Amino acid sequence: MTPGGAVAIAEASTQSVLMPASRPSLIASLAILLAALSLASLAVGPAPIPVVAAAKALVSDQGSAGVVVREIRLPRTILALLVGWILGLTGAALQGLLRNPLADTSVFGAQQAGALGAVLVLYFGLVGALSWALPVAAIAGALVSIAVVVAVAGRNATVVVLVLAGLAVGSLAGAGTSLAISLSPNPFAVTEIVFWLLGSFEDRSMTHVWLALPFILAASALVLAAAPSLRALALGEETAQSLGVDLRRLRLLVVAGAAVGTGASVAVAGSIGFVGLVAPHLVRPLVGYDPARTLVPAGLAGAALLLAADCAVRLIPSGTEVRIGVLTAILGVPLFLWVIARRKAELAETPA
Amino acid sequence: MKRLVARSLSIDLGSRRALSGVDLAFESGRFAVIVGPNGAGKTTLLRSLAGLVTPAAGAVTLDGEPVARLRAADRARAIAYLAQNGGVAWPLPVRDVVALGRLPHGERPDSLGGAGSRAVEDAMAAADVRDFADRPATELSGGERARVLLARALATKAPVLLADEPVAALDPRHELMVLEVLRAQARAGALVVAIMHNLTLAARFADEIVLLDRGRLQAHAPPAEVFTPEKLAASFGISAHVSQETGGLVVVAESPLPQA
Known part of the structure; x- marks a missing residue:
């Protein structure tokens, strides 16, 4: 055997030691983590309830503690799971589509645009805050923003172009929302809207869950249908096409899935940024960087992150509860900057 | 036996006519x-042979069937296309990147069948990349990638292989190795079409040369007839x-001629 061969074998064996854990065991670990966090979420709050009592309260009558768990904490927990899941999933799908780890609905201004859609519906008094029209309006706003960013940036845009286009769309949507608020005759409604824009799961009911669930399921189906094509896209659009991928269908699936998921999330929880950016980043090395295998773990990681954050905001001592969108931004933006700093050289010229 | 034919093929890129009235047949x-x-329309021709661009006029047919009308998966199984300056977006292991070539057969990198794993191993051996099969594809040099x-x-394992400048980034040894692989594919029965800039190597390895200039076919003949x-x-x-x-025909470019 040649020395080169021996080195190659030695390298191969070290690498097999470092091989990522199998995907089923990763998904199982994330599921266990989610179960633990869900129990914690039922127990944590202004009136702490022991975990065992909280779990019992789900299935049997436990008096006032049961009411707190079932009516207040359960909807909140389910919503955090659903919203975290879809943000992580769509973030991973957009990153796969644009072949760039910095793509996310929050970077594209989709959440601001979704919020603008929802605010306009509310502002003109078209509907109450619990109507189907609210997520639909938010989805329309998100769809317009993502489509505009993807169209303006074009197929071979660099990430700089993408982020600039997203910044412009997000700023415009933000300005529209501010305008609506300034013109609002009702100062009370203004406070409501501003707080809602910051993102929160406080005081949500099962009605919110039923409002968001169908849209989040639909968005998940759209994005997961794109998985095999995302894998081929790792080699670029031309090669993916030559491997039989229908690029138009792929773009449509991911953009529509991201818009529906973002719109539904914004409608029930306000704008919560950076979960979709962070979650795929955390799981990607564990699944061998395959953009298709990243999707489900990224969704589960997003759910875990958001649920953990929602437990955290309930524990932080403050007058009014810290808004979860504020917390995710405080945690997410430094990571965003870190990824940019680490990949500066390639970001300068890599087409997204 | 495959027959890839372009008939009065014209392609527009934006408002520019990139190919006009090209008639070609490969076997x-x-x-x-x-x-x-540069700018003769070589890549455009190869892309249209692969069915990746819609002709403005004319058609490309594979065994009489227009490639544009083939089902995407059927086309992908019949025609393998190697893009120019291709990159890999994620630090996927080399083996997984090679396994993406099995997607048209419905095989995913984590669930290759027997034939699939054999095809991946054979391909890695032929391209001499087995030594770094487990390394992330993004950490390779241009030639390795x-x-x-x-x-x-x-x-x-498509019966038709179209390669856009497959040796542009390679050192002389690997340049020769890759050209030998392509020629061996043809000898084993595949239809191989590649774009090249090195005329001497083209003359040495190719059975036939297609000379394009300003979107028009100038010649399609054995090397000795084209390289005059x-x-x-x-x-x-x-x-x-x-x-x-x-060793074969040697073409030495001596000086640029003044523009006519």
């Missing part, structure tokens, strides 16, 4: 090389010295 078992100056992407195209000082002067704008050596 299994042959290694054809497309040459021509080019060979990995060639292995990806070989892994499809007159044709090279007309298409490339160079004065060239062509001689027959023991």
Whole structure:
């Protein structure tokens, strides 16, 4: 055997030691983590309830503690799971589509645009805050923003172009929302809207869950249908096409899935940024960087992150509860900057 | 036996006509090389042969069937296409990148069948990338990555292989190795078409040369008939010295001719 061969074998064996854990065991670990966090979420709050009592309260009558768990904490927990899941999933799908780890609905201004859609519906008094029209309006706003960013940036845009286009769309949507608020005759409604824009799961009911669930399921189906094509896209659009991928269908699936998921999330929880950016980043090395295998773990990681954050905001001592969108931004933006700093050289010229 | 035919093929890129009225036929078992100056329409021709662009006029047919009308998966199984300057977006292990060539067969990198794993191993051996099969594809040199992407195209085991500048980034040794692989594919019955800039190597390895200039077909013939000082002067704008050596035809570009 040649020395080169021996080195190659030695390298191969070290690498097999470092091989990522199998995907089923990763998904199982994330599921266990989610179960633990869900129990914690039922127990944590202004009136702490022991975990065992909280779990019992789900299935049997436990008096006032049961009411707190079932009516207040359960909807909140389910919503955090659903919203975290879809943000992580769509973030991973957009990153796969644009072949760039910095793509996310929050970077594209989709959440601001979704919020603008929802605010306009509310502002003109078209509907109450619990109507189907609210997520639909938010989805329309998100769809317009993502489509505009993807169209303006074009197929071979660099990430700089993408982020600039997203910044412009997000700023415009933000300005529209501010305008609506300034013109609002009702100062009370203004406070409501501003707080809602910051993102929160406080005081949500099962009605919110039923409002968001169908849209989040639909968005998940759209994005997961794109998985095999995302894998081929790792080699670029031309090669993916030559491997039989229908690029138009792929773009449509991911953009529509991201818009529906973002719109539904914004409608029930306000704008919560950076979960979709962070979650795929955390799981990607564990699944061998395959953009298709990243999707489900990224969704589960997003759910875990958001649920953990929602437990955290309930524990932080403050007058009014810290808004979860504020917390995710405080945690997410430094990571965003870190990824940019680490990949500066390639970001300068890599087409997204 | 495959027959890939372009009939009065014209392609527009934006408002510019990139190819006009090209008539060509390729057959299994042959290694054809497309040459021509920059902007001649070589890549456009190869992309249209692969069914990746819609012709403005004319058609490309594979065994009489227009490639544009083939089902995407059928086309992908029949025609492997190696893009120019291809990259890999994520630090996927080399083996997984090569395994992407099995997607048209419905095989995913984590669930290759027996034939699939064999095709991947054969392709990695042919392109000489087995030594770094477990390394992330993004950490390779340009030439190593080019060979990995060639292995990806070989892994499809398609009867038609179209390669856009497969040796552009390679050192002389790997350049020769890759050309030998492509010629071996043709000898084993595949239809191979590649774009190249090195005329001497093209002359040595190709069975037939396609000379393109300004979107038009100038010649489609064996190397000795295409690489003549007159044709090279007309298409490339160079004065060239062509001689027959023991290793084959040698084409030396001597000086650029003044623009006509």
